[in-house]
Amino acid sequence: xxxxxxxxxxxxxxxxxxxxxxxxxxxxxxxxxxxxxxxxxxxxxxxxxxxxxxxxxxxxxxxxxxxxxxxxxxxxxxxxxxxxxx
Amino acid sequence: xxxxxxxxxxxxxxxxxxxxxxxxxxxxxxxxxxxxxxxxxxxxxxxxxxxxxxxxxxxxxxxxxxxxxxxxxxxxxxxxxxxxxxxxxxxxxxxxxxxxxxxxxxxxxxxxxxxxxxxxxxxxxxxxxxxxxxxxxxxxxxxxxxxxxxxxxxxxxxxxxxxxxxxxxxxxxxxxxxxxxxxxxxxxxxxxxxxxxxxxxxxxxxxxxxxxxxxxxxxxxxxxxxxxxxxxxxxxxxxxxxxxxxxxxxxxx
Numbered sequence: 001x002x003x004x005x006x007x008x009x010x011x012x013x014x015x016x017x018x019x020x021x022x023x024x025x026x027x028x029x030x031x032x033x034x035x036x037x038x039x040x041x042x043x044x045x046x047x048x049x050x051x052x053x054x055x056x057x058x059x060x061x062x063x064x065x066x067x068x069x070x071x072x073x074x075x076x077x078x079x080x081x082x083x084x085x086x
Numbered sequence: 087x088x089x090x091x092x093x094x095x096x097x098x099x100x101x102x103x104x105x106x107x108x109x110x111x112x113x114x115x116x117x118x119x120x121x122x123x124x125x126x127x128x129x130x131x132x133x134x135x136x137x138x139x140x141x142x143x144x145x146x147x148x149x150x151x152x153x154x155x156x157x158x159x160x161x162x163x164x165x166x167x168x169x170x171x172x173x174x175x176x177x178x179x180x181x182x183x184x185x186x187x188x189x190x191x192x193x194x195x196x197x198x199x200x201x202x203x204x205x206x207x208x209x210x211x212x213x214x215x216x217x218x219x220x221x222x223x224x225x226x227x228x229x230x231x232x233x234x235x236x237x238x239x240x241x242x243x244x245x246x247x248x249x250x251x252x253x254x255x256x257x258x259x260x261x262x263x264x265x266x267x268x269x270x271x272x273x274x275x276x277x278x279x280x281x282x283x284x285x286x287x288x289x290x291x292x293x294x295x296x297x298x299x300x301x302x303x304x305x306x307x308x309x310x311x312x313x314x315x316x317x318x319x320x321x322x323x324x325x326x327x328x329x330x331x332x333x334x335x336x337x338x339x
Contacts, residue, residue, distance in 0.1 A: 050134035061159045063330065068322045072258045082268075 009019040024083035030077020098275050116194040118181035122174070148173060156325050161332040171212070175205065175322040179263065183316030186271055187309050194316070197267040199260070206260035209327045214251075217334030228337045246291060259326060266319050270312045277305040 045063035049056045095162030129145030132138070138146055152173045157165050182201060186194030196202050217225035229251050230244040 003122055057155075058159065061155070061325065064318075064322055064325060068262060068326060069258075072262055075262055075269075078265050079261060 016043050019084055023081045026084055027077050027081035034070050034074035038067055041066040041070060110193055111195050111198050112275040114185045114191060114193065115182060115201060118178055118195065122181055148177065152176060160325065160328040161335060163325045165332065172324050172328055175327060176320050179323050180316060180320035183267055185315065185318060186267060187312045194267040194271055196263050199264050201205050202260040202263040206256040209259060209330065210256040213330040213334045216331050220335050221337060225334065225337060255330060263319055263323055266315060270315050274305065275309050277308060281305060301326045
C-alpha cells in the first residue's frame with residue numbers, strides 16, 4: 001500500500017515536470033519566429049524612413065501594424081505557456 | 087539555497103471581492119470609464135473661442151492624435167465621423183492599462199480576458215455592420231469570392247479571408263491586448279517577488295542579501311517599460327480597429 005502511494009506520487013511528479021518542460025519549450029519555440037520577423041519589419045521600416053523621411057508617418061503606421069500581426073504568434077505561444085504551466 | 091515561492095497564476099490576477107462579483111478589476115474598469123468621461127465633459131464645457139488651457143489641452147491633443155495618426159492614415163477623410171468611437175476605445179483601453187504601474191492598484195484591468203474580449207466583440211460587430219451598410223451583400227460575396235484574384239485561387243483566398251474576417255480578427259485583437267498586459271504584469275510580479283525574497287533571504291552567504299538591489303532596479307526599469315507598452319497597446323488596438331473599419335468600407339484595397 002505504502003509502495004503504491006509512492007509510485008503514484010512519483011508519477012504525478014513526473015507529469016508536473018513534463019508539463020513544466022513542455023511549457024518552457026512552447027514559449028521558447030514560439031518566440032523564435034516572431035523575434036526574427038519583428039527584427040525584419042523594424043529594420044526595413046528604419047531603412048525606408050532613412051531613405052524617405054517625408055514618408056516617415058505612413059511607414060511608422062504600417063510598421064506598427066506589421067509588428068502587431070507578427071507579435072500575435074508569440075503572444076499565442078505565451079498564452080499556451082500559461083495554460084500548460086497551470 | 088533560497089527558495090522562490092511563486093504564487094499560482096490565479097492568485098496573481100485574482101483579487102479579494104470587495105462586494106460579491108465586484109472586485110478590483112471591475113473597480114478599475116469603472117474608474118477608467120468615469121475618468122475618461124470626466125476629462126472630456128470638463129473639456130467640452132470650456133469656451134472654444136479662447137486659447138485652450140489645462141484639461142482642454144489634453145483632450146484636444148487626444149482628438150488630434152486620433153484624427154491625424156489613425157483615422158486619416160487608415161480610413162481616409164470620409165472616415166472622420168469615426169473619430170469619437172476610436173477616441174473612446176483609445177482612452178478606455180489606455181486608462182485600463184495604466185493601473186498596472188500605479189502603486190496600490192498594480193493591476194491592469196485588461197490583464198483579465200473579459201474587457202479585451204468584450205471590446206473585440208464590439209469591434210467585430212462594428213466593422214461587419216459598416217461593411218454590410220456600405221456595400222450590402224457584395225461585402226459578404228467579396229469576402230468568400232474575391233473578384234480581384236484569379237478564378238482558380240478564389241476558393242482558397244475566399245476561405246482564408248472568411249476565417250480571418252469572422253474568427254481570427256476578433257480573437258487576435260483580444261488575445262494581443264490581454265497577453266501583452268498579462269505578460270507585463272507577470273514580469274513585474276516576478277521581479278518584485280525576487281527582490282523581496284533576496285532582501286529577506288535566510289542564508290549564510292551575506293553577499294546575497296544586498297544583491298537583491300539588482301532585481302529591484304530591473305523592476306523599476308520594467309515599470310518604465312510598462313508605461314510605454316500600455317500606450318502602445320492602446321494605440322495598436324485603436325489602429326487595428328480603424329484598419330478593419332477601413333477595409334470593410336473600401337473592400338477593393
